[in-house]
Amino acid sequence: MNDKQNQPMGSLTNTEFIREIGGSFLKAIFRKFKNMTYIQILSSLLLAICFAGSVFFVHNNYSFYERPIVEVIETNLEDTTEIMDGNNNEDSLYTQRIIAELKNGEEKGEIVHLMNEYSLSGAYDQEYQVGNELFISIDTNIGENRELTGTITDVKRDKYVLIVAWIFIFTLLIVGKKQGLFSIISLIVNVVLISYALDIYLHTSNISLLWICGISVILFTVISLLLVNGFNEKTYAAIVATLLGTFFSLLITYLVMVITSEQGLRYEEMGFLTRPPQVVFMAGLLIGSLGAVMDVAITMSSSIFSLYEKNNDIPAKALKTSGMEIGKDIMGTMTNILFFAYVSGSIPTLILYLKNGSPLSYTFSLNLSLELARALAGGIGIVLAIPIGLYTALFFVNRKRARS
Amino acid sequence: MNVLVWLAGILFLLMTLVGGKKGARSFIAIFLNFAVLFLTIFIMLDPNADPIILTIIASTAISCITLFYINGVNITTKTAFLSTVITIVTLLFFIVIITETAMIQGFSEEEIGELYIFSFYIGVDFVKIGAAMIIMSTIGAITDIAISIASPMREILIHNPSISRKELFESGINIGRDILGTNTNTLFFAFFGGYLALLIWFKDLAYSFGEIVNSKVFSEEMITILCAGIGIAMIIPLTSSITAYFLVRTREKEEMSK
Numbered sequence: 001m002n003d004k005q006n007q008p009m010g011s012l013t014n015t016e017f018i019r020e021i022g023g024s025f026l027k028a029i030f031r032k033f034k035n036m037t038y039i040q041i042l043s044s045l046l047l048a049i050c051f052a053g054s055v056f057f058v059h060n061n062y063s064f065y066e067r068p069i070v071e072v073i074e075t076n077l078e079d080t081t082e083i084m085d086g087n088n089n090e091d092s093l094y095t096q097r098i099i100a101e102l103k104n105g106e107e108k109g110e111i112v113h114l115m116n117e118y119s120l121s122g123a124y125d126q127e128y129q130v131g132n133e134l135f136i137s138i139d140t141n142i143g144e145n146r147e148l149t150g151t152i153t154d155v156k157r158d159k160y161v162l163i164v165a166w167i168f169i170f171t172l173l174i175v176g177k178k179q180g181l182f183s184i185i186s187l188i189v190n191v192v193l194i195s196y197a198l199d200i201y202l203h204t205s206n207i208s209l210l211w212i213c214g215i216s217v218i219l220f221t222v223i224s225l226l227l228v229n230g231f232n233e234k235t236y237a238a239i240v241a242t243l244l245g246t247f248f249s250l251l252i253t254y255l256v257m258v259i260t261s262e263q264g265l266r267y268e269e270m271g272f273l274t275r276p277p278q279v280v281f282m283a284g285l286l287i288g289s290l291g292a293v294m295d296v297a298i299t300m301s302s303s304i305f306s307l308y309e310k311n312n313d314i315p316a317k318a319l320k321t322s323g324m325e326i327g328k329d330i331m332g333t334m335t336n337i338l339f340f341a342y343v344s345g346s347i348p349t350l351i352l353y354l355k356n357g358s359p360l361s362y363t364f365s366l367n368l369s370l371e372l373a374r375a376l377a378g379g380i381g382i383v384l385a386i387p388i389g390l391y392t393a394l395f396f397v398n399r400k401r402a403r404s
Numbered sequence: 405m406n407v408l409v410w411l412a413g414i415l416f417l418l419m420t421l422v423g424g425k426k427g428a429r430s431f432i433a434i435f436l437n438f439a440v441l442f443l444t445i446f447i448m449l450d451p452n453a454d455p456i457i458l459t460i461i462a463s464t465a466i467s468c469i470t471l472f473y474i475n476g477v478n479i480t481t482k483t484a485f486l487s488t489v490i491t492i493v494t495l496l497f498f499i500v501i502i503t504e505t506a507m508i509q510g511f512s513e514e515e516i517g518e519l520y521i522f523s524f525y526i527g528v529d530f531v532k533i534g535a536a537m538i539i540m541s542t543i544g545a546i547t548d549i550a551i552s553i554a555s556p557m558r559e560i561l562i563h564n565p566s567i568s569r570k571e572l573f574e575s576g577i578n579i580g581r582d583i584l585g586t587n588t589n590t591l592f593f594a595f596f597g598g599y600l601a602l603l604i605w606f607k608d609l610a611y612s613f614g615e616i617v618n619s620k621v622f623s624e625e626m627i628t629i630l631c632a633g634i635g636i637a638m639i640i641p642l643t644s645s646i647t648a649y650f651l652v653r654t655r656e657k658e659e660m661s662k
Contacts, residue, residue: 274604284598294589336470
């Protein structure tokens with residue numbers, strides 16, 4: 001049917017061409033399989049099973065939830081209103097009538113009628129479409145036709161998070177192979193560790209969060225660097241440098257906060273607070289800058305060690321100059337990473353404030369002060385880690401030299 | 405004196421002490437990037453401006469500043485720039501689709517409390533703004549990887565002038581693999597630090613696992629982290645192939661002219 005579009009290439013006819021391509025493709029796959037060890041085949045198989053199993057699970061896990069879940073089967077637009085708020089922002093409001101089918105609980109399979117109001121901009125609401133799965137609460141008083149009605153409370157998002165997680169895992173494995181696997185493992189270990197550390201903090205009231213985070217930071221550093229780089233002197237130098245760098249950047253930030261008596265930090269806009277804000281902020285700052293400082297420390301120590309390994313007689317002065325050059329190169333982009341990671345999160349809030357006519361300086365000082373402080377403190381940690389990383393690596397190199 | 409002014413002053417002092425002229429330039433680059441970000445936010449306030457196009461323009465400007473202003477205009481920064489822009493545009497479309505289907509745009513139930521005085525019907529498209537936010541938080545890491553792969557690749561070509569394109573590409577991939585772990589770590593910890601309050605909140609209010617996983621705020625943070633990781637991994641083969649292509653092509657041109 002599509003022969004006209006896929007005209008034969010060169011002297012091959014269409015079918016031959018496809019057979020050729022298909023054949024070489026199969027051959028390539030076959031060759032790949034031959035080169036794979038049993039462990040590789042086994043682990044890819046295991047991965048495929050995990051993927052299929054987990055995707056199947058999140059699409060059929062309704063009975064694991066206590067909250068009623070419905071699947072939208074029909075939507076009707078009831079009403080459209082053009083509105084304008086006090087600051088001349090134009091928007092449209094829509095009302096949607098939704099018919100949905102219950103997926104769990106005693107009334108499984110029954111039909112529920114729902115109403116949904118949403119705006120065009122969708123800052124706090126959204127339009128639902130056929131096939132969407134929603135958490136609802138079922139109204140107790142049944143309507144005149146004995147129809148079930150309910151209120152939408154949330155969206156079932158677990159399947160989307162899972163799919164993105166798998167795309168992430170596959171991209172990292174395909175591109176990074178072994179290193180990709182290690183970074184996935186280190187991410188999981190760190191998440192488990194941080195969750196466990198927070199549990200300890202919440203269940204024992206007399207330990208300060210800063211102390212817990214301090215101990216976690218040591219564990220994070222040791223585990224992540226060992227996982228990424230293995231047991232060797234390069235890693236030990238990086239661990240020492242990371243811990244020193246993070247400690248000094250925290251110390252400087254703390255001293256500045258004491259000297260200025262925290263002027264300019266607006267804790268009131270810090271979201272999700274159930275604990276004293278200062279402590280949560282300092283602990284977040286400590287953990288937040290850790291990754292960047294670790295990155296700088298390992299870059300410094302591995303480049304110094306590789307220079308030394310290439311030429312064992314290299315003078316310490318030459319190592320120092322090339323180390324500083326490498327440090328200068330990474331400084332700018334590393335500080336940029338932290339700045340964007342922190343500041344970008346505030347974009348929607350800034351837009352909401354400004355669109356509601358809040359003054360400029362008020363909006364920025366209120367919403368960005370903590371993010372900026374975090375980014376600046378992280379930047380200080382990054383820059384400090386350059387000389388610290390350089391000198392600890394030199395120290396380890398000299399020790400190695402003295403031994404041999 | 406203000407905490408921020410003090411910290412900025414200390415950072416500037418340290419950057420010039422350690423990095424000299426290049427350090428000072430890096431510090432100025434941060435301010436220039438800020439200016440671009442703020443300008444973008446201002447233009448986003450206009451409901452007629454498409455946040456996606458704005459984000460692409462802003463990312464191009466930011467990577468120009470980070471790559472060309474700090475590191476100078478040369479073949480490696482040019483290829484790093486090209487691969488950054490390609491990665492950001494591709495990733496952006498992926499993120500828009502995810503934001504739309506997972507419905508993670510805008511504000512969550514948990515955030516709404518302190519914002520109740522505001523009108524939420526402000527006429528700008530929050531799906532696109534949410535996607536812009538996710539891509540912007542990754543852009544620093546993406547440019548970092550691009551330049552960290554492209555510049556050692558040129559060094560390799562200088563030391564082995566007869567290296568083939570394929571070998572050059574493979575050495576680029578190997579460099580990328582080595583920095584993949586530490587770079588993903590940098591972003592993960594940065595995000596964890598920012599989300600610490602949220603984690604404590606979930607635990608303090610005894611959210612069940614099902615509630616956490618399906619909540620808008622958690623899904624949004626999680627998808628941000630994962631998309632950042634995808635972007636970091638994606639740019640490695642892209643930069644390696646683009647840099648290998650252009651480096652080998654310029655070498656061939658030089659040989660032709662000889």
